[in-house]
Amino acid sequence: MLNTLPCALKRFAMSSLVATLISINAPSQTMMQHAPLLPRVQQLRYGNGALPLCSLTLSTTNSEDPQAVAEVRQILEQHCNASIRPSTPVELTHETSGSMLPGANETTTRGSRESYAISIGANGVKIHAMTGAGVFYAVQTLRQMIEGSTDAPMLPFAEIADWPAMPYRGFMMDMSHGAILTVAEVKKQLDQLAEFKANQYFFYVETDLDLDGYPLLRKDSNWSKQDIRAIVEYARQRHIDVVPCVELYGHLHDLFRLERYSDLAALSHGGEANPADPRIQHILEDWLRQYAELFPSPWLHLGFDEPFELERAGSKTAGVAPDVLWLQHLQRLAGIASGLGKRPLFWADIDEGAYIFNKYPGLAAGLPKNAIAAPWFYDARPDYSNLLDLFAANHVPILVTTGISDWDNIAPDFESTFINIDGFLAAGRKANAIGMLNTEWSDSALALHREALAAVAYGAAAAWQSKPMESDRFFAEYAQIHHTPAAAEKIAAALSHLTAAQSLMRQALGSETSFRMWDNPFEPHLLARIKMHEKDLHTARLDAEQAEEELLTTGSGSDDEIDSLIVAAKMLDYTGMKFLYAIEIAANFDALPEHPSAADIGYLLKRETSSRNHSRVGDLLDTAGELEASYSSEWLKQYKPYRLATAQARWRAEQEFWRHFQASVWTVTQNFQEKSSRPTLADVLAVR
Structure with a gap:
């Protein structure tokens, strides 16, 4: 297959490699032994052997792409001890000047603007591309190819020819x-x-x-x-x-x-x-x-x-x-x-x-x-x-x-x-x-x-x-490429659990879950729906909490993506808690006999439902308030302050809903007399 490439892209191919052509779009035993590449390259041969990364030095280059050069230097500085005196060259070359960006009528072929070739062998790394853009993309692939331990990183012997499927x-x-x-x-x-x-x-x-x-x-x-x-x-x-x-x-x-x-x-x-x-x-x-x-x-x-x-x-x-x-x-x-x-x-x-x-x-x-x-x-x-x-x-x-x-x-x-x-x-x-x-x-x-x-x-x-x-492998490969080796497995697991939690929440609440999470859970049609999906809500909470635990224990220190994903996990967990608690609160009212005792009222409605602390309503008040603070902090890391107040208003309205509900339970129950008719959820919701 490599023989079909333009001469410019196979010029630096290393014919001494003993290699097997690897299928890039289906799992194979050979491929699984090497680091994943995202996106998959068009043509790839792995050889027998590997090149120590820290033996490499950036040689004189005619590449016009300073960003690619800077990133090669960054790779070497990140992985290698500065006291090492490397001598094996990394060569970056290209055919055509200009063409930094896609034009108005871009096309893509084996020899098009963004195409590139990589050869890795005992004598070094050679990257050749049609333009500086291709050199830059080759460096992104090279970064992903690094294997081995942190103290002995290696580049496998390989030949790559790659170009985009879509311009x-x-x-x-x-x-x-x-x-x-x-x-x-x-x-x-x-x-x-x-x-x-x-x-x-x-x-x-x-x-x-x-x-x-x-x-x-x-x-x-x-x-x-x-x-x-x-x-x-x-x-x-x-x-x-x-x-x-x-x-x-x-x-x-x-x-x-x-x-x-x-x-x-x-x-x-x-x-x-x-x-x-x-x-x-x-x-x-x-x-x-x-x-x-x-x-x-x-x-x-x-x-x-x-x-x-x-x-x-x-x-x-x-x-x-x-x-x-x-x-x-x-x-x-x-x-x-x-x-x-x-x-x-x-x-x-x-x-x-x-x-x-x-x-x-x-x-x-x-x-x-x-x-x-x-x-x-x-x-x-x-x-x-x-x-x-x-x-x-x-x-x-x-x-x-x-x-x-x-x-x-x-x-x-x-x-x-x-x-x-x-x-x-x-x-x-x-x-x-x-x-x-x-x-x-x-x-x-x-x-x-x-x-x-x-x-x-x-x-x-x-x-x-x-x-x-290959969507079933994506989270694992993405985390391995984009995060530290120590954190990758936990991040991949967390992404999978978040996906499961969000899917279950959609099943339980319907579409537009970011709006549904603020709904009144005691509205009769919604209450009937969530009762039917109680198991989904329970499982969603377990998935969200598992994701949060994975993210909290990555040991990777501050990570922008991880910090934001933790807030997502907490929001999913809160939403599940809210609707599960609503089911349980409604059940507490239903559990009252027609003429309950003061002890029944004290236990089911005061202690279990609306106590100032360690009750269902108390949990929701506390968690909504804490989440508003976490959410606002994360917002200000990413965004300008504009519209933050609008987002915060939803959190505050959520807190106010539960504060009012708590006060309404107290209002309805504070003067309860033995042998009186039981108070109902409707009585509490009617308090203004």
Whole structure:
């Protein structure tokens, strides 16, 4: 197979290796003896022998990639004693200068821009690539290949030839619906993406970027132009293109809530522009030009998803049919973007959102010719092909858009996320999609996104490699690659237990668990449901507590990802406690005889249910208060303070619910007389 590679990529192949070609997408005894590689490389031969890592020195290189050079030095400094005088060379070379970032019309083949080859033998390490980007990706693979003990790290003799299966491997971060990341946190995400070979970062903003001429939209949390430039440069060094992902149709409520602009909306104070109004067209064109100037990316995502007001605002659009209006608006802005040297993208709502392409399939034939459709769908389903058929049939370029399910869940729903990525990506390959965009939204304004870093890595790796991910092995391999050897096994176990707990919580409470956790557990329909899922809640708590224990005992010291995962485990445990306790509290009331004794009341309702301490309500009050503090601390590590008060309000309302419930039990029971009728749960809930 290696003989099929371009000469440039096999030039440094070491013919003396006695090797076996390893299947990279199915477990094998030979492969399991070596360190895992994520993403899987295209072609790999292991030889007989290994090279001591600490014998290596970085030789003179013609690589133009300073980040790759710096990371090789970092690897050697991290693993090797500075007093050692190594003499075996690490050589980094490439064929073509320039091409740091993906272009507007990227392709991928064995000899394309990001391809590379690695040879490791007794005489050293030779990395050769088509460009500096390929050299950088080769170094990421080299880092993962290190084996042996910490005091004697080794690199196995090997030959690798690798290139991406998809030219565009993107990740989108929502910077508008919920918490606003700090610049430092964005850089952490970029490091994660670079490690697993993503090459695009879609920066999603609605009205949260300081544009010239709109002082009323200014908030303390807004992104400054200086912030954007710093992020763009940091990403460029890691071969990641920062793509502006903006909204130029819907999702503009922060503009229209201002009275000055309210009549420019399709519905007053709504969230959607009225494209028939030339005043809003002027504003949106101005924004588009400012975005194009600030972001050097050759792509520009125009938005256009979820125009829920499209059919409801007919009186303001001069009688233009909804589909015609939508298409005219897209054609106009796509034309402006193209004139500014940008290739336009747009969200393609199908089976989701406003169902635009379900309602108006004829739109596909009239789309701007160079525009890229981003069909999006974030739930788990057996087959995603129907989401792409319309666009493939009309020869519309496709960027399949997957979702990390943490925006509306207590903890990341890795199970649904992995199914979504694997299935949608498989459909995309069949439809000749040009790439994949993995998204992370903040709709609940509660998610702590560090908890989902494993899913960020999963999406990046899935889009690079040719064959499907092995999701059943992913946590173990990810933890081994991304964390210290001492902590890896426990972190992998914790991720598995968190996945199980979140899945059980979804079964017990229904979808959107991050909202359901705040529900009144005594609402009759919900109480009936959780009684049916009592075992699920119990098992979810056990899984959450096991995850917390694993994370607390990693012995790895401070770790950003671990700290956030601990909060996730505690939140899942609290949610399980809340609903299990609600079942038990209701049972305490039901256990009272028709005319209970004072002892019955004292034991079941006062001591067991509502005592000031060591009762069910006391536990919930204590735990909710402690979690608010832990959650807030973790928030401020990752985000700007904006919207923290909104998140804290939910925790405080939770505490207030249980404080009021406790006081209501006391009110109902304090004057209880022997032989009186028993108080009921309804009596307590009726106290105002």
